[in-house]
Amino acid sequence: PDFSISLGADGISRKLEIEKGVTDVAEIDGDLRNRQYHVEQLAAMNVSDVKFTPFKYQLSPSLPVKKDGPGKAIIIILAALIGGMMACGGVLLRHAMVSRKMENALAIDERLV
Incomplete structure (x- = not known):
């Protein structure tokens, strides 16, 4: 109050x-x-005489019909391409380092002569 x-x-x-x-x-x-x-x-209210059939909103779970996601072949092809690119990059980097050493060695020899 x-x-x-x-x-x-x-x-x-x-x-x-x-x-x-x-x-x-x-x-x-x-x-x-x-x-x-x-x-x-x-x-x-009198609810004893009410008749109704219950039903479900949710279905029972089941396995998918078709597998989702990329296939094994696509994954293998992409892995091979990425591996090939990395190998080519390594070869090019090694060649660049060796040729640079050779140029430096030739430049030093020319200075000495």
């Missing part, structure tokens, strides 16, 4: 007397009265 200070002592005491005089709590709280009404309506 809200007992506002602005009512004064007489107003608060009168309000307290009124609330003490109420025997049914549902008279004070409207929400409680609504809940009582809903409970009475639910109790009045």
